[in-house]
Amino acid sequence: KNQVEQSPQSLIILEGKNCTLQCNYTVSPFSNLRWYKQDTGRGPVSLTIMTFSENTKSNGRYTATLDADTKQSSLHITASQLSDSASYICVVILSGGYQKVTFGTGTKLQVIP
Amino acid sequence: NAGVTQTPKFQVLKTGQSMTLQCAQDMNHEYMSWYRQDPGMGLRLIHYSVGAGITDQGEVPNGYNVSRSTTEDFPLRLLSAAPSQTSVYFCASSYSAGRGETQYFGPGTRLLVL
Numbered sequence: 001k002n003q004v005e006q007s008p009q010s011l012i013i014l015e016g017k018n019c020t021l022q023c024n025y026t027v028s029p030f031s032n033l034r035w036y037k038q039d040t041g042r043g044p045v046s047l048t049i050m051t052f053s054e055n056t057k058s059n060g061r062y063t064a065t066l067d068a069d070t071k072q073s074s075l076h077i078t079a080s081q082l083s084d085s086a087s088y089i090c091v092v093i094l095s096g097g098y099q100k101v102t103f104g105t106g107t108k109l110q111v112i113p
Numbered sequence: 114n115a116g117v118t119q120t121p122k123f124q125v126l127k128t129g130q131s132m133t134l135q136c137a138q139d140m141n142h143e144y145m146s147w148y149r150q151d152p153g154m155g156l157r158l159i160h161y162s163v164g165a166g167i168t169d170q171g172e173v174p175n176g177y178n179v180s181r182s183t184t185e186d187f188p189l190r191l192l193s194a195a196p197s198q199t200s201v202y203f204c205a206s207s208y209s210a211g212r213g214e215t216q217y218f219g220p221g222t223r224l225l226v227l
Contacts, residue, residue: 004155031212043117043203043218044156051213089155097210098144099169103155 003027004092004104012110017080021107023073023090032093035064035075038106039086047075047088080111115139117219119204125225126194134189134222136204142217144210145187146171147179149200150221156203162187163210194226 004025013019032051036044048057048064057064063076077084087106094100120135138145146161158171162181176198178190191198202222207214
């Protein structure tokens with residue numbers, strides 16, 4: 001059982017609409033949480049990073065939130081664009097650094113005109 | 114900067130064949146790693162290296178070998194391919210293995226083992 005669960009598995013939204021993707025994790029000891037964007041046929045690209053002491057981080061139209069107490073994170077996309085169509089992956093990095101990293105299975109987002 | 118490059122982009126192997134997946138980076142990063150990505154699963158760490166001459170096993174190392182003779186290159190070897198190794202392989206690099214560092218991923222190699 002993956003210790004980083006993402007929901008929904010897939011999502012279709014209209015261009016211009018907002019959406020929120022969820023990530024629940026059980027791995028510990030938690031250090032950082034990252035959200036990645038992976039376009040089809042490409043490698044993941046980092047969007048945001050948060051430590052356990054941060055509860056929100058923005059990168060343009062992307063805003064990530066973190067509740068370390070409930071072990072939940074979300075990625076909110078505002079005013080979606082066609083180019084936002086991709087998979088979004090939640091990644092939990094443990095205190096040992098990148099040698100101890102757990103990737104979620106991702107949410108596949110499709111933005112339609 | 115080319116970033117992280119991987120070759121080949123796609124490869125078909127027969128069971129028992131061997132091959133090497135190439136990975137190179139031009140960012141002078143010390144930390145490099147290999148992941149595999151399978152449907153319905155998150156990326157899983159195969160092997161990693163914290164610098165030239167230093168490698169270690171990740172979560173799923175069986176069936177794979179690595180070496181790191183230079184800072185730039187980190188090849189992944191499949192000695193005797195098996196159908197279970199059909200996957201998409203990603204190489205990544207970062208300045209260090211520190212948890213605050215950003216990892217940069219290559220474009221991936223799609224491997225099919227028949």
